Amino acid sequence: MPNRYAYLGPEGTFTEAALRSLEPGAPAASLVACNGVDAVFAAVRAGEVEGGVVPLENSVEGGVPATIAELIAGEPLLIDAEVAVPVQFTLFVREGTGLSDIKRVATHPHALAQCRGWVARHLGDAETFTVSSTAAAAQAVAEPGAPYDAAIAAPIAGERYGLTALVEGIGDRPDAATRFIRMVRPGPLPAPTGADRTSLVAFLSDDHPGALVELLNQFAVRGVNLVRLESRPTGDGLGRYCFCLDAVGHVADARVGEALMGLRRICKDVRFLGSYPRAGADTEFTPFMPSRGTTNADFHEAALWLERIRRGEIA
C-alpha cells in the first residue's frame, strides 16, 4: 500500500502540483484532496494519511495565514519536506465568454493578491470573490448555473475542469513562487543532508528593550544564518507576538542545536517545527563565510576541549 498524502484541493491546485513534485510516482488514489488547510492538518493528526502538503509562503504575498496559525497553535506536527513551485496564473472562462462579459471573478486570496494589478487594469468593473483554492474557483466556474464568470487558477486547473484559457500569465510578477511544506506526525527527523532548513516558533518570555535582539543573537553568535523571520500575533491581545524563524542547518548540527538551547533558556516557549532538506539549495541561499569561531571544526574542537577539562585533563 503506498503512503497516502492529503493536500489542499480539489484537484488542480498549486498544492497538488507541489505534492506531485515531492512524490513523483504516487498513484492518484493515494492523494487525498481536502477543502481547506485546516482539513489537511486534521487528516494528518487523525492518522488518516501519512503526511499533508500545504502552502506556507509566497514570494510576493508572504505567509499563508491558515498554515501559519496551525503551525503556531495547532496540535504539534513536524515538517519533513519542502518544495518551491513557480506560480503562474491563467484567467479561465466557459467557452464563449469574452473579457467584457466577466462580471464575477473567483480565486484564492493569495492568487488574487498576486494578480491585483492585472485585474485592476483589465477587469476593473468586475466583482472579485475569494474561495478556498484556485482549483475550487475553476471547479465552480465549470458548474452548471455557475456563480462566477471567470476563475484565476493554475494552468492545470483549466484542463482538469474543461475551461477555456482566456488570458495566460496574468500574475503581476511572472517569477513568483510559493513554498509548500509537508507535515507529518512527530517521529524520527529526516537525516541531515548538509543543505537543510530548521523551522521554529519562539515566544518571548517578557517584553523589554532588546528582547528580539537577544533572540536573534542566539543565532548570530553561533554563525547560524536566518532565512525567514515573521512576527505573528499570538491571539492573546494586541501587541502580543510570536516569531516564526527559519534557520539554515539541521538541529543535529552543533551550531543549530546550541542556538536552540539558547532560545530555550531565554524564551517562554519554543516550538520546534522540524529540520528537513531545503528546496532550491543551490540557488536560494547566498553562500557566506562563517565568522571567526563558528566553523563546524571550531564547534567540534570546542566540544572536545570541554570534555577534556571536565575529565580534569587540563588544569
Ligand SMILES: O=C(O)C(=O)C[C@]1(C(=O)O)C=C[C@@H](O)C=C1
Ligand atoms: O489555491 C491553490 O491552488 C493553492 O495551492 C493555494 C495557494 C496559496 O495558498 O498561496 C498556492 C499558491 C498560489 O500562491 C496561490 C494559492
